[in-house]
Amino acid sequence: MQEDVLIQISNKIKETRKSQKKTVQDLATKAQVSKGLISQIENNRTVPSLPVLMNIVLALNIDLKDFFEDISHNKEGKQRIIIKPASTYQPFEKEPAKGFKYKRIITRNMEGGPVDTILLELKKGARRTQMIRTDAYEFKYIIKGRVEYEIEDEKYILEEGDTLFFDGRLSHRPANVGTTDALMLVIYYFINSSKD
Numbered sequence: 001m002q003e004d005v006l007i008q009i010s011n012k013i014k015e016t017r018k019s020q021k022k023t024v025q026d027l028a029t030k031a032q033v034s035k036g037l038i039s040q041i042e043n044n045r046t047v048p049s050l051p052v053l054m055n056i057v058l059a060l061n062i063d064l065k066d067f068f069e070d071i072s073h074n075k076e077g078k079q080r081i082i083i084k085p086a087s088t089y090q091p092f093e094k095e096p097a098k099g100f101k102y103k104r105i106i107t108r109n110m111e112g113g114p115v116d117t118i119l120l121e122l123k124k125g126a127r128r129t130q131m132i133r134t135d136a137y138e139f140k141y142i143i144k145g146r147v148e149y150e151i152e153d154e155k156y157i158l159e160e161g162d163t164l165f166f167d168g169r170l171s172h173r174p175a176n177v178g179t180t181d182a183l184m185l186v187i188y189y190f191i192n193s194s195k196d
């Protein structure tokens with residue numbers, strides 16, 4: 001199975017669980033697996049065995065056909081040109097944060113590891129209350145607005161057209177410090193722990 005399909009499965013588990021307002025522990029208990037395993041699967045750190053995957057899908061009360069319906073394992077990965085209409089961008093919740101609206105544009109497995117491309121809209125005044133970390137290098141391009149990024153003990157102000165690239169394992173948090181909603185193109189280059 002290709003890694004991009006595995007990412008789609010992981011994302012679908014996480015997004016479905018959150019839409020059902022279940023905690024990681026709720027799902028783990030119902031699927032009869034550990035909380036740590038669910039977390040690793042949702043964050044693309046491990047590949048579930050088929051029986052574990054089936055238990056998780058059933059614990060989410062989803063028909064198997066419905067779960068796999070929009071997971072595509074096609075030749076798209078071998079295509080050199082891919083066009084994604086804006087209507088196909090998928091909204092999702094990365095972490096709970098008021099005023100943060102994520103839309104996944106495309107996820108691909110590139111040489112070196114998975115790459116996730118996202119549009120992130122930060123509503124006016126939106127800010128994270130806690131520092132976060134991501135197991136990925138992060139690229140940000142400010143399409144519109146004014147965004148502050150606090151990384152470790154430093155603060156950086158980004159204006160329309162500015163870019164930022166950093167190791168997401170550093171503690172960080174964004175905030176919309178402008179007078180309007182902000183829009184960013186975000187690209188996550190996931191870190192292959194066996195190579196890093």
